Amino acid sequence: MIKVVICGAFGRMGTTIGGIVTKEQDMQLVGGVDIKEGTFFGVPVVSSDNLAGFLASVKPDVLIDFTVAAATVVNVPIATKAGCAIILGTTGLNPAERKGIDDAIIKAQVPAVISSNYSIGMNILWTLIRDAARKLGDYDVELTEAHHRYKKDAPSGTAKTILQILQEEIGPREEIYGREGMKERSSEIGVHVIRGGDIVGDHAVMFASNYETVTLSHRAYDRAVFAEGAIRSTRWVVDKKPGIYGMKDVLNLA
Ligand SMILES: NC(=O)C1=CN([C@@H]2O[C@H](COP(=O)(O)OP(=O)(O)OC[C@H]3O[C@@H](n4cnc5c(N)ncnc54)[C@H](OP(=O)(O)O)[C@@H]3O)[C@@H](O)[C@H]2O)C=CC1
Ligand SMILES: O=C(O)C1=N[C@H](C(=O)O)C[C@H](O)C1
Numbered sequence: 667m668i669k670v671v672i673c674g675a676f677g678r679m680g681t682t683i684g685g686i687v688t689k690e691q692d693m694q695l696v697g698g699v700d701i702k703e704g705t706f707f708g709v710p711v712v713s714s715d716n717l718a719g720f721l722a723s724v725k726p727d728v729l730i731d732f733t734v735a736a737a738t739v740v741n742v743p744i745a746t747k748a749g750c751a752i753i754l755g756t757t758g759l760n761p762a763e764r765k766g767i768d769d770a771i772i773k774a775q776v777p778a779v780i781s782s783n784y785s786i787g788m789n790i791l792w793t794l795i796r797d798a799a800r801k802l803g804d805y806d807v808e809l810t811e812a813h814h815r816y817k818k819d820a821p822s823g824t825a826k827t828i829l830q831i832l833q834e835e836i837g838p839r840e841e842i843y844g845r846e847g848m849k850e851r852s853s854e855i856g857v858h859v860i861r862g863g864d865i866v867g868d869h870a871v872m873f874a875s876n877y878e879t880v881t882l883s884h885r886a887y888d889r890a891v892f893a894e895g896a897i898r899s900t901r902w903v904v905d906k907k908p909g910i911y912g913m914k915d916v917l918n919l920a
Contacts, residue, residue, distance in 0.1 A: 668692055668904055669726040671750070673699040673741050675711045678816075679732035679755065682893040690897065696724045699733075699741055714740050721748035728753060728900050734818065735759045742767050746774035751903045753896050754780040757823025768910060777906040781913040782823030784895025788869070789913045791884045792831060795871050798882060799835035805873040805880075806851065807832060807839075812860035812868040820859045824869055829855065832871070867892075 670687050674680040675698025687695045688707050697720060698711035705711060712720045714737065721729075721744065729745035730753040731738055738756045743766070745752060752771060759767065771778045783789070799807070809832070811825040821829075821843075829841060832855055840854045860868075870883035886892070895913065902916045914920050 667694050668728060668900060669694050669696045669724065670900060671697045671699065671721070671724070671726040671729045671745070673729060673731040673737065673745075674733035674756075675700045675706045676702070676704075677732060678889060679892065679896075681706065682889045683730055683732070683896055686890070686893050686897055692901070693897075696726050701737075714744070717741060717744045718748065721745060721750065726750055727904050730896055730900060731756050732896075735763050739763050739766055743770035746770045746776050746778075749774070749776060751776055751900075751906075752778035752780075753899050753903065754778060755782075755784055755892065755896060757782050757826075758819030771910055772908075775908040777903050777908055777911065779899040779903050779911045779913065779916060781895075781899075782827045783867075783892070784899065784913060785884070785886055785891040786895060786917060787891070788824060788884050788886075789917055789919060791869075791882060792827065792914075793919060794882055795828060796831050796835055798871075798873060798880060799832055802873040802875075802880060803836040805875045806856075807836065808856040808858065808872045808874065810858040810860070810868075810870050810872075812862070812865045814864050814866065815862050817861060820861070821857055822859075822867070822869070824867070825857065825859075828869065828871060829857065 672680050684707050687693050697709050698706050700711050703713050729750040732755040735758045811822045842854045843857050867886040873880045899916045
């Protein structure tokens, strides 16, 4: 039985993942972490202050984190010290925060999967974008993403991963975040962010030349798609050697 604790228990992703974990035959939801303490799916939810003691008592195999950067940098190192494998989905970490997380995972010698997007489709799209960028590197490139009104970080973690792929293949190019006023387009990547309503997650990359455009896009219809990917990663990570893995390892896309 894989014992799971979910960080961000009362959040959109936390509740979606919690609901799935409780239905999996080989998994046991043993607790949650959030700002307010309480219960979810009949198990205790503790705050960061009580996390170390809680982990020592329930001894989970995996901690799944979908919160905010400020919470991740506190909770994940506590969990790695307790020997938990980590599934990290939180986006919006700055480079120093991300390095702190990587260091904690390596120091504690635990396995971890870190991905800005746990959907299978997006992980496939990343490989298609890389291939298209290699072949259409002289086209103009524009990236758009749209999410629900409550999303705090912008651009999305997924958009940042796409930018990294584009920079690796056709960069270095200046990234222009929105446009206004008088300026001719040059060799750049345009990045455009929409926030509104309950949009689950849309991303598109357009390669444009004089006579054609090629657009590679992905639309998530339900958070279950990310949750299912996190569950798949949880099952995958438990018997892995210490180290930092991505969804491409889980899906064997490397
Ligand atoms: N990698 C992927 O595939 C995906 C990643 N994400 C990312 O996951 C993260 C969460 O998204 P979402 O579920 O929509 O966000 P929510 O705001 O719905 O959930 C986050 C939860 O974490 C809680 N929280 C805040 N601070 C702490 C803390 N110190 N300790 C424990 N819990 C805390 C929040 O409480 P409160 O509301 O009171 O602040 C909230 O309940 C985001 O970074 C998002 O970008 C989302 C979907 C897919
Ligand atoms: O906050 C969200 O909702 C999402 N966040 C992730 C991101 O920032 O890329 C993944 C997905 O797009 C949903």
